[in-house]
Amino acid sequence: MWTYHPELLATAVPRYTSYPTAADFGTLEDGTLERAIGQAEGDISVYLHIPFCEQICYYCGCNTAVSGKRARVEAYLAALHQEIATLGSLLPRSARVRRIAFGGGSPNAILTGEFLAIVDALHAHLPLFAPEWSIELDPRSLSAAWSQVIGSVGVTRASMGVQTFAPHCQKAIGREQSLTMICRGVDWLRAAGVTSLNFDLMYGLPHQSEADLEDSLDYTTKLGADRIAVFGYAHVPHLVPRQTMIPEDALPGAAARFAMASEAHRILTGHGYEAIGFDHFALPRDPMARAMRTGTLRRNFQGFTDDPAEVLIGLGASAISGFPGLLAQNEKHTGRYRQLSGEGRLSARHGIVRSPEDQRRGAVIEALLCRGEAQLPPDLVAEVAERLLPFLTAGLAALSGERLRILPGGLPYARVIAALFDAYRSLTPRRFSSAI
Numbered sequence: 001m002w003t004y005h006p007e008l009l010a011t012a013v014p015r016y017t018s019y020p021t022a023a024d025f026g027t028l029e030d031g032t033l034e035r036a037i038g039q040a041e042g043d044i045s046v047y048l049h050i051p052f053c054e055q056i057c058y059y060c061g062c063n064t065a066v067s068g069k070r071a072r073v074e075a076y077l078a079a080l081h082q083e084i085a086t087l088g089s090l091l092p093r094s095a096r097v098r099r100i101a102f103g104g105g106s107p108n109a110i111l112t113g114e115f116l117a118i119v120d121a122l123h124a125h126l127p128l129f130a131p132e133w134s135i136e137l138d139p140r141s142l143s144a145a146w147s148q149v150i151g152s153v154g155v156t157r158a159s160m161g162v163q164t165f166a167p168h169c170q171k172a173i174g175r176e177q178s179l180t181m182i183c184r185g186v187d188w189l190r191a192a193g194v195t196s197l198n199f200d201l202m203y204g205l206p207h208q209s210e211a212d213l214e215d216s217l218d219y220t221t222k223l224g225a226d227r228i229a230v231f232g233y234a235h236v237p238h239l240v241p242r243q244t245m246i247p248e249d250a251l252p253g254a255a256a257r258f259a260m261a262s263e264a265h266r267i268l269t270g271h272g273y274e275a276i277g278f279d280h281f282a283l284p285r286d287p288m289a290r291a292m293r294t295g296t297l298r299r300n301f302q303g304f305t306d307d308p309a310e311v312l313i314g315l316g317a318s319a320i321s322g323f324p325g326l327l328a329q330n331e332k333h334t335g336r337y338r339q340l341s342g343e344g345r346l347s348a349r350h351g352i353v354r355s356p357e358d359q360r361r362g363a364v365i366e367a368l369l370c371r372g373e374a375q376l377p378p379d380l381v382a383e384v385a386e387r388l389l390p391f392l393t394a395g396l397a398a399l400s401g402e403r404l405r406i407l408p409g410g411l412p413y414a415r416v417i418a419a420l421f422d423a424y425r426s427l428t429p430r431r432f433s434s435a436i
């Protein structure tokens with residue numbers, strides 16, 4: 001069991017899917033992303049954002065809308081096709097696309113024919129080199145037809161948004177899906193050739209008890225998920241207005257959330273899952289667990305990943321592209337995204353050029369979150385010494401010379417410890433969620 005130190009978790013901190021974080025982005029000069037893409041070499045990964053869902057869950061902070069308005073979906077997909085063609089015209093011959101991920105939203109909220117047309121466009125315009133395909137799926141809109149398409153494309157990695165199996169919690173978050181529906185989805189995906197299946201689960205949900213979480217973990221392990229992400233629900237209705245639908249007085253308090261995170265860790269590691277970073281778990285055979293063991297785990301906009309590529313190009317409204325020296329976010333507003341993309345232009349006008357100092361601090365933060373330790377430059381040891389002391393004193397971290405290690409009991413504090421190296425923080429604390 002982890003020890004709860006509320007004073008050390010009092011500050012809201014970023015999830016650090018990038019450093020600097022998206023909250024630190026500013027305006028980019030026209031053509032910045034185009035120039036970075038023109039210099040991309042070797043293996044690259046591509047992410048495609050499909051911002052539609054059949055139904056919108058009350059808790060969701062994603063950039064997504066209901067898929068019922070067909071004309072809107074079709075116009076968006078036309079812009080995405082144009083953006084794929086534009087990317088193809090910019091990429092140098094030396095670039096090789098090795099991974100393709102579909103996320104959202106729910107990629108399976110569009111029609112199977114529309115999905116296959118996007119896959120065809122990727123083959124036609126981009127230098128694909130036996131890429132690994134992955135997709136995020138909403139079990140509520142998964143069908144036999146969708147699983148056949150997933151099999152025909154060669155998707156081997158899939159992630160299902162499950163969140164909780166408890167019906168009363170599902171009702172409170174506006175996401176009702178039966179156990180039968182999830183079981184059927186698992187069978188379909190396995191038959192389609194998915195070898196790495198992730199379940200997203202949540203703790204800290206309205207009306208959720210520890211027993212509810214334990215039941216959800218039990219179903220998940222019995223269904224054989226290869227990976228499990230256990231996220232803490234972040235209640236920030238001032239940033240995500242649809243969360244006002246969630247009854248605030250039914251949310252577990254901070255100590256209960258901590259206990260739930262601790263239980264999830266205990267139960268899943270007890271079932272043979274390896275802890276990956278601070279909120280993921282994977283069976284030892286899964287590539288994510290192998291990356292953890294070999295010290296090659298990375299963190300990018302999709303969270304923890306075994307993807308070694310230095311370049312990730314995001315397509316679609318609000319998608320973020322990452323390069324060692326640049327982070328660039330596409331236009332979030334789908335109307336403006338469609339207009340720019342339709343003109344054959346990339347829509348990223350927002351982002352940050354990563355300075356050598358950003359890259360140096362980003363490497364420390366990534367090492368702490370992915371490997372649980374980092375070799376610190378001497379000036380950073382001196383800079384954080386005073387703020388690090390409470391974590392050292394509490395036995396949550398250890399500093400030997402310039403080597404900082406997060407100790408096993410320090411895992412729930414990893415984001416707070418990593419944030420000590422963030423030169424941008426203290427500026428916008430309200431924009432982040434609690435660290436547990």
Ligand code: SF4
Pocket residue numbers: 052053055056057060061062064104105106138161
């Ligand atoms: S299905 Fe996923 S992306 Fe869509 S609203 Fe629900 S949580 Fe958000």
